[in-house]
Amino acid sequence: MNKLKLILFDVNETLLDLSPMEQRMNQAFENENAFKLWFYLMLQYAWVENSIGTYSNLGEVGKATMSMLNKQLGKSVTEQKQQELLRMIRSLKPHPDVKPALAQLKEAGFRLVSFTNSAQQVAEEQMRNAGLDEYLEEIMSVDLVQKYKPAPETxxxxxxxxxASPEETLFIAAHGWDVAGAANAGLQTGFIDRPGQALYPLAPTPTYQGKTLLELASQLTTL
Structure with missing residues (x-):
């Protein structure tokens, strides 16, 4: 295995805590599963765009699928309220383990880059508002590719x-589908076992696993 030099991080749920947005959305739609339904609906239609060869950025897909959710649940959440909910993704706080872990990895000499399905402008705003931009060499979005993860070309x-090369790159995420995609592209992978997340059993076992990013950082800095 080549010496690890570059670490790519997924953003939403991996670095940033989505629970405040989840609580607000569930309240607005009066459904305890509204946020999860919307999040997976958004991913589903992002992947539809991959399949049919089109590309609308994730903000556009998120807006469209929230409107779909409104209809599916038989609710009448106003467009203004939906926009308010969508804007929350720009100001999420990081999980408590994230800043100390990034500091540890940066001190150890790794190149650190975020790589998200969110639009580039949103990604930059997220990292700046979360105070994570200072740890990152670059903030990247699939806007660069015009295709969503987990397509290997992303x-x-x-x-x-x-x-960089796949062999010297580690991709870290809290989503089984994202870890599976990176492994399929030939990258080393790390899985953060956040509450409610699970690995895809038919995908390769991640190179590294831990309950928190700090656990992964400890493994990586003792290589």
Missing amino acids: YLKAINHLN
Whole structure:
């Protein structure tokens, strides 16, 4: 295995805590599962765009699928309220383990880059508002590729842009589908076992696993 040099991080749920947005959305739609339904509906239609060869950024897909959810649940959440809920994704706080872990990894000499399905402008605002931009060499979005993770070309385009190879790159996420996609593209992978998340059993076992990013950072800095 080549010496690890570059670490790519997924953002939503991996670095940032979505629970405040989840609580507000569930309240607005009067359904304890509204946020989860919307999140997976958004991913589903992002992947539909992959399949049919189109690309609308994730903000556009998120807006469209929240409107769909409103209809599916038989609710009448106003467009203004929906926009208010969608804007919350720009100001999420990081999980408590994230800043100390990033500091540890940066101190150890790793190149750190975020790589998200969110639009580039949103990604930059998220990292700035969360206070994570200072740890990152670059903030990247699939806007660069015009295709969503977990398509293999998204990861490969990102590491090519960063002048790295798959073998020397680690991708870290809290989503089984994202870890599976990165592994399929030939990257080393790390899975953060956040509450409610699970690995895809038919995908390769991640190179590293831990309950928190700090656990992964400890593993990586003792290599």
